[in-house]
Amino acid sequence: MKHDEIAALWEEHRSARWPRLSSPNEGELMTLDTVISGCVVYYLDTAEGLDKPRVNILRDCLADLNGLLPDLTEDVSPYFERLRLLAELLLRPYTAG
Template identity: 60%
Template sequence: MNRSPIASAWEAHCGDGWPQFASPNQGQLMTLDTVISGCVVFFLDSPEGLDPQRITILKDCLSDLEGLTEELEPDCRPYFLRLRRLGELLLATAPAS
């Protein structure tokens, strides 16, 4: 399991601060960021990778994020597109079920 693409994407994501924007979905976006970030940290710290429960949670988060990303202001959209890409990279490492 090659962790370097995820580690690189995680480093880039961490290097960017939380975007400044006004949205009624800001709380939900913050939660999605926190949960996906937690999955990344777990993955990078665990030799086994993501467990089935985290894979399910990650899929749900990415589905929610996809619906919210389109409604965002253009200035903050790259942050959440990168977050989504990070989640997609994680899912690509999961064993096929």
């Protein structure tokens, strides 16, 4: 079920347009979107799941994204909330507890 949930959410994210941002953090958000999306594609294309370097990168990206989300406006936050959910779902098997 998790794989299917991530695949469906990924399709929704892929079909969404990049939001119109008026934020000084647009470049960082674009980078986070690119890196997290790359991890999603890797996960969906391999049977092994994420390797340790990708898990570490994804954790860092999620922390950075969490720090930027409170500053986003309501009209753009759904795009990045979905991105955060994708990262959280990918990391769930690697989270202790």
